Amino acid sequence: MKEVAADLIVFFILALVSIFAAVMVMEAEDIFHAALFLALLFTVISGVYILLLAEFIAAIQLLVYGGAIVVLILFAIVLTNRAGKVGDQSLKNLLMRTAAIIGFTALLVQPILKTPWPQRMIETTGLNTYAVGYSLFTDYVIPFEVVSLALLSALIGAVYLSKREVEA
Amino acid sequence: MIPLVYYLVLASVLFAIGAYGVLTKRNAVRVLMAIEIMMNAAIINLVAFSVYMPYNNISGQVFALFAIAIAAAEAAIGLAIFIVIFRVHGTIDINEIRRLRG
Numbered sequence: 691m692k693e694v695a696a697d698l699i700v701f702f703i704l705a706l707v708s709i710f711a712a713v714m715v716m717e718a719e720d721i722f723h724a725a726l727f728l729a730l731l732f733t734v735i736s737g738v739y740i741l742l743l744a745e746f747i748a749a750i751q752l753l754v755y756g757g758a759i760v761v762l763i764l765f766a767i768v769l770t771n772r773a774g775k776v777g778d779q780s781l782k783n784l785l786m787r788t789a790a791i792i793g794f795t796a797l798l799v800q801p802i803l804k805t806p807w808p809q810r811m812i813e814t815t816g817l818n819t820y821a822v823g824y825s826l827f828t829d830y831v832i833p834f835e836v837v838s839l840a841l842l843s844a845l846i847g848a849v850y851l852s853k854r855e856v857e858a
Numbered sequence: 859m860i861p862l863v864y865y866l867v868l869a870s871v872l873f874a875i876g877a878y879g880v881l882t883k884r885n886a887v888r889v890l891m892a893i894e895i896m897m898n899a900a901i902i903n904l905v906a907f908s909v910y911m912p913y914n915n916i917s918g919q920v921f922a923l924f925a926i927a928i929a930a931a932e933a934a935i936g937l938a939i940f941i942v943i944f945r946v947h948g949t950i951d952i953n954e955i956r957r958l959r960g
Contacts, residue, residue, distance in 0.1 A: 701860050705868045712875040712895055721888055728891050735898055738868070741860065742909045747901075747922050754926050759894060759933045766887050766937040770944040791878050798870040807862045808910050818919075825916045826923070837927045844931030848938035 701741055708734040725763050732756040743811070746819040865906035873899035886943070886950040890936050897929045 711731035718724040732755040739748035826834055872895055879892025901922045908918020940950050947955060 695859065697860055701864060705864070708868070709871055709875070712872050715891055715895065716875060716879045716883065716888070721885055724888060724891060728894065731895065732898070735902065738865070738902060739905055742865070742905050744905050744909065744919055744922075747905055747919055747926075750923060750926055751901075754930050755894070755898070758930060762933055762937050763887060763891060766890075766940055769941050770887065770950050771948075787878065787882070791874050794877060795871050795874040798874060799867055802863060802866045802870065807866075808912055809859075809861065811859065811909055821916045822919050822923070825920050829917070830920050833924060837924050841927050841931050844935050848934040851935070851938040852941045 697741060701738075704734050704737050704741070708738070721767055722764070725760060725767060728763065729756055729760040732760065744818055746822045862906060862910040865902060869899040869902040869906070872896075872902070884951050884953050886940050886952050886955075887937070889952065890933065890940070893936075894929065894933065897925065901925050 708731055711727045711734060714727040715724045715731060718727060732751060736748040736751040736756065739745070739751055876892045876894075876896035876899065879895070880889055883889050883892060904918045904922040904925065908915050908922070911918070943955060944950050947957075949955070
C-alpha cells in the first residue's frame, strides 16, 4: 500500500471543498445561500493558510473575510432585492459554462506547470505572527500607515454614501 | 510536503471561477462576491510564494495583509454604492443600470 502524507490528504480535502463552495457561490439560486457558501469558502481558505504555516494570515482571513465582509454582503443582500432573474439553465448552457471555466483554468495552469519552482517549504523558526509584526513595523511602516488611512477614508465614504438624504 | 504547484493550481481554479462570475452574473452583489473570490486566489498566491521562496520570505504575507485591508475597503465602498443605486433605480441588475452608458 502506498504511503500518502497526511498534509496532502488535508490539502486535497480543503481544495475540493473550496472549489465546490466557489462554484456554489456562482450557481446557488438564492443569493443568500451564495453568501453562506462564500463564508464556507473563506473559512476553508483560512485552513489553506494554516497548512502554509501562516497562522496570522489565517486568523486575519477568518476575522476580516469570514466575519466582516460576509456580514457586509449579507446586509447588502437584505437591503437590496433578493430576487434576481435566473439565466438560461439548460444542459447545453451548463456544459458551455463548465467548458469556459475549464478552458480558462487550463490557460492559467499551463505556464505554472512549465515553470521550475522551488520545491521545499522554508522552515521558519519562531512564531509567524512575530515575524509578520516585526516586518510590518520596520520595513513596511509607511505602507501600513497609508493602508490605514485608505481604510479610514473608504469607511467614511461608505457611511456618507449610504446615509439617507435629509430633506432640507 | 505539498508542492508549491498545488497551491498555484488551486488559486488558478478559484480565479477562473471568479472571473467567470464577474463576466456572466447579473446581480451586482454576486459580481462583488466573484471579485472577492478572485482577490482570495491572489492572496493564496502571495502567501504560498512567501512560504516557498528562498529569500526575504515574510514580505509576501505582509502584502497579503495589505491586500486583505484593501479588499475590505473595496467591499464596504462597493456595497454602499449598490445600496445607493438600489435606492435610486430600484434594482441592482447590472444589465438594467444604464446611467453610465453613453
